[in-house]
Amino acid sequence: MPVDPAAPITITAYDWVPDFAKGQVRDLRVRWALEEVGQRYAVRLLPQGAQKQPAHRALQPFGQVPTYEEEGLTLFESGAIVWHIAERFPGLMPAGAAARARSLEWTFAAMNTLEPVITDRAMATLFEAGEPWSAPRLPSIDARIEERLREAEDRLADAEWFAGAFGPGDLMMVSVLRMLDGTPHLASHPRLADFVARGTARPAFQRAMADHLAGFTGQPPAAFAEAS
Numbered sequence: 545m546p547v548d549p550a551a552p553i554t555i556t557a558y559d560w561v562p563d564f565a566k567g568q569v570r571d572l573r574v575r576w577a578l579e580e581v582g583q584r585y586a587v588r589l590l591p592q593g594a595q596k597q598p599a600h601r602a603l604q605p606f607g608q609v610p611t612y613e614e615e616g617l618t619l620f621e622s623g624a625i626v627w628h629i630a631e632r633f634p635g636l637m638p639a640g641a642a643a644r645a646r647s648l649e650w651t652f653a654a655m656n657t658l659e660p661v662i663t664d665r666a667m668a669t670l671f672e673a674g675e676p677w678s679a680p681r682l683p684s685i686d687a688r689i690e691e692r693l694r695e696a697e698d699r700l701a702d703a704e705w706f707a708g709a710f711g712p713g714d715l716m717m718v719s720v721l722r723m724l725d726g727t728p729h730l731a732s733h734p735r736l737a738d739f740v741a742r743g744t745a746r747p748a749f750q751r752a753m754a755d756h757l758a759g760f761t762g763q764p765p766a767a768f769a770e771a772s
Contacts, residue, residue: 547584547585547586547587547755548584548585548586549586550586551583551584551585551586552584552614552615553578553583553584553585553586553612553613553614554585554586554587554588554612554613554614555571555574555575555578555585555586555587555588555610555611555612555613555625556571556587556588556589556590556595556600556603556604556609556610556611557569557571557587557588557589557590557609557610557756557759558571558589558590558591558592558595558609558759558760558762559589559590559591559759559760559761559762560591560592560760560761560762560763560764561592561760562764564670566756566757566760567722567753567756567757568722568723569609569756570608570609570610570622570719571587571609571610571622571756572719572752572753572756573610573622573623573625573626573715573716573719574610574612574622574625574626574629575752575755575756576626576715576719576748576749576752576753577625577626577629577630577636577712577715578629578752579747579748579749579751579752580635580636580715580746580748581629581630581632581633581634581635581636582633582635583629583633587755587759589759589761589762590609591762591763591765592762592764592765593765595607595608595609603618603620604620605620606620608620610622610625612625612628612629622716622719623651623652623654623655623712623716626651626712626715626716627648627651627712629712630647630711630712636711636712636715637711637712638707638708638709638710638711639709643707643708643709643711644711646706646707646708646713647707647709647711647712647713647714648712648713649707649713650706650707650713650714650716650717651712651713651716653696653706653713653717654713654716654717654719654720655716655720657692658692658696658717658720658721659720659723661685661688661689661692662689662720662721662723662724663723664685664688665682665685665686665689666723668681668682668685669682686729689724689729690729693724693729693730693732693733693736694733696717696733696736697733697735697736700735700736700739701735702735704739704742705739706739710743710746714743715743717739717743718739718740718743718744718749721736721739721740722740722744725740
């Protein structure tokens, strides 16, 4: 579903990020959820630096994206937004109280158990790569990632989805595990790799990714361009 400037839902995203971040910024999760439920949305694209200004901090106190605005409601944090969308519109939330609880469980697992250790690796290898403490930390970070992936793969076993039926929990699990795409970590866990492939093959994900990438039309900040 194409982005609609007149839609009643507005999200925020960046108009530029470094190449390594394209396809990973968390507005993609929100776009995917909106595509799954067939809702039109508008996007307010922020140049780098605008997310730290008072106007955006009034929506997102930590100066990040995405945010979600609809009929006087403003939300931040991708997991909370995805869960709200699944509750608000039909098409994503599994039916039945038990299925909803399982999906909520895996939403929290994605964000609280898996994402922190994966993000820690990104910090060490990208944002803090030049610091003296970065390389010595990698073995312990990788060991924690492997432990979590092994545990997650054991629980998934031969199931199609973690929560039984695809919903916000599996959407978030795919979104987090995608951060390891192209790494030996994910490749060494074929059931998880297949799980990610199933999620990203969904038409709603493909549409969301196309719109996410199309939004990067801005220019890098001067400081970044000079450093490059």
